[in-house]
Amino acid sequence: MKKIILFADPGIDDSIAIMYALMHPQIEVLAIVSSYGNVTKQKAVDNAAFLLNKAGFSSIPMIGGTNSPLSGETPEYYPEIHGPDGLGPLTPPPFKGRLNNFSDLYDILHAHTDVTIVDIGRNTALAHLFLLGSDIEPHIKDIFLMGGAFLVPGNVTPSAEANFFGDPVAANIVLQRATTIYIIPLNVTSKAVITPHHIQQITAYSSHPLVPIIKELMDYYTEAYQTLIPGIKGAPLHDVLTLYLMVNPGKGRYVRRSVSVLVEGEGKGTSIADFRPGSRSKPGDPAICLEFDVQAFIDDFIFTISSSPI
Ligand code: BDR
Numbered sequence: 001m002k003k004i005i006l007f008a009d010p011g012i013d014d015s016i017a018i019m020y021a022l023m024h025p026q027i028e029v030l031a032i033v034s035s036y037g038n039v040t041k042q043k044a045v046d047n048a049a050f051l052l053n054k055a056g057f058s059s060i061p062m063i064g065g066t067n068s069p070l071s072g073e074t075p076e077y078y079p080e081i082h083g084p085d086g087l088g089p090l091t092p093p094p095f096k097g098r099l100n101n102f103s104d105l106y107d108i109l110h111a112h113t114d115v116t117i118v119d120i121g122r123n124t125a126l127a128h129l130f131l132l133g134s135d136i137e138p139h140i141k142d143i144f145l146m147g148g149a150f151l152v153p154g155n156v157t158p159s160a161e162a163n164f165f166g167d168p169v170a171a172n173i174v175l176q177r178a179t180t181i182y183i184i185p186l187n188v189t190s191k192a193v194i195t196p197h198h199i200q201q202i203t204a205y206s207s208h209p210l211v212p213i214i215k216e217l218m219d220y221y222t223e224a225y226q227t228l229i230p231g232i233k234g235a236p237l238h239d240v241l242t243l244y245l246m247v248n249p250g251k252g253r254y255v256r257r258s259v260s261v262l263v264e265g266e267g268k269g270t271s272i273a274d275f276r277p278g279s280r281s282k283p284g285d286p287a288i289c290l291e292f293d294v295q296a297f298i299d300d301f302i303f304t305i306s307s308s309p310i
């Protein structure tokens, strides 16, 4: 069983990642930290709370993350991909419950010895955790980050991917302070495409109450991606792939390299690693995912969602 703390900015693919984690028999979600990113922090909190409630997991601690990047810049949001409130056509009610304090994360970490942190949004809140807490490393087993784009175009500028672009200062803090990092970059996650045919396979077999929500989100997200990338058969579940590779360590191929992120100028958010032949890694360098078993991911996604007990 993998015990995880999930840092997210739901957002459609984050929301499907949250549902995948809740439905996965080998993942235990210890807490969800919701921050700005695809949407405002408030909407990210409302969306995560809505999903936990629909899934019957309202007891999982909800932690309010961050409102804006460490640079103090105003965040950019992406309603054209994720919908006006981050959940495609859905508008969840405002969250009326109690948010846990950010400092509760330290208690949660200290209560365990082998927590995996999965950050599928801007790295601001995770950077705060490292800046404020000096003694957390022994409690963290691995850190999985969805972020960066290597040797291919980005998705928010010619060279930058949205999560590293959204707060490159925070990304560098996490990359420098933490060990045992796995990076699942955009050039890899873009291949994790789920199509309407895959969703139809799920809806034909499952009457789980989350499945109609997944279908509504995927219909919206697929249309948005097909407008963005004519000819694409579905839409990439960047954040779900990150969880899949966390829980299926043998299904990805990685190389260790030092990574840094450009913090300003035209190249802001660009992730840099040395892939030249003959370049070397040092102990503690992040493992960068290069490729994964695409069909195994698709099969696992369909199976995990369709076979989850109600
Ligand atoms: C990442 O940015 C967001 O749009 C997605 O949720 C994903 O985490 C892809 O660049």
Ligand code: CA
Pocket: 008, 009, 010, 011, 013, 014, 037, 038, 120, 121, 239
């Ligand atoms: Ca995300």
